[in-house]
Amino acid sequence: MRTLTLNIATSLDGYIAKPNDDLSFLKLVEKEGEDYGYAAFTATIDTIILGRKTYDWVLREIGPSHYDNGDRNVYVITRIERPAVGRTIFYNGDLAKLVQQLKSGSGKNIYCDGGAEIVNALLEDDLIDEFIISVIPVLVGNGRRLFKDGRPEQELELISVKTFDTGLAQFHYKRKK
């Protein structure tokens, strides 16, 4: 069975963005030649699930090829239908059904890049198998939290923690069966 991994960065106080989609705190750990394992991780996946707001932000700030490099299927979860672009599909059906269908298919693993709405919807149905969480050494004080109130309890197993000289600490957990 393919696993679904959330791979995301947060501040120590648990925010994935400051107010107004401000991600400038990620710059604190930018370092030439250091990708914090991102290329190695993306080599293990061929499918990406993400929320529409995150998609539109990346489209605007980085460009369309960040997700859709021609080798992957990208599912953007949205309420409003949009025509597919390349291998990027805009999906407005049932999220749990999509994930179960993808997991039971063949191929490499599945990567969830956020944002918070999708993460919390996936956790609601216990659909995230692994968590790679990069903790940026800052308290940002305010913004959009990775974890919202009112999810089910879920025990985890710690696989590893990696630290980097920029102060980034990267947790890797998997769901306890």
Place this chain on the structure above:
Amino acid sequence: MRTLTLNIATSLDGYIAKPNDDLSFLKLVEKEGEDYGYAAFTATIDTIILGRKTYDWVLREIGPSHYDNGDRNVYVITRIERPAVGRTIFYNGDLAKLVQQLKSGSGKNIYCDGGAEIVNALLEDDLIDEFIISVIPVLVGNGRRLFKDGRPEQELELISVKTFDTGLAQFHYKRKK
């Protein structure tokens, strides 16, 4: 100058307690003979600051000697005056003034044991020098968050991360000057 260290445990999703002061998730990492560095840490401090709710909870669940072992000064931050008990003082004055006074005095370091109200009040005035945060391998889903919204931004320096075979990961950060 004496340092003030917050030493506290949270779930991966950032809660220090589940609803109704339920701390049962801490049992997930209980292990005979493993104190996660607590005795070594408390040997470096001679003063404890904590909130009244946390104090009353510990008094009820563990007993009065958990904080006041005869060798330490304990300051319980409260809105309502209470007479001192041994070396435990109930303080209803200005928190920042107390901390500045304690820091400029002599002695070992100062330990803050929570709860969230005191932590956030201290962060409001940038008074926490070091953070030892033990992350319990669980998403509890709901409860009292360690970090509330609306604090100032604060950059941190990662000192170390220790991992334990129970899955607990212990971060140690200090405040960037």
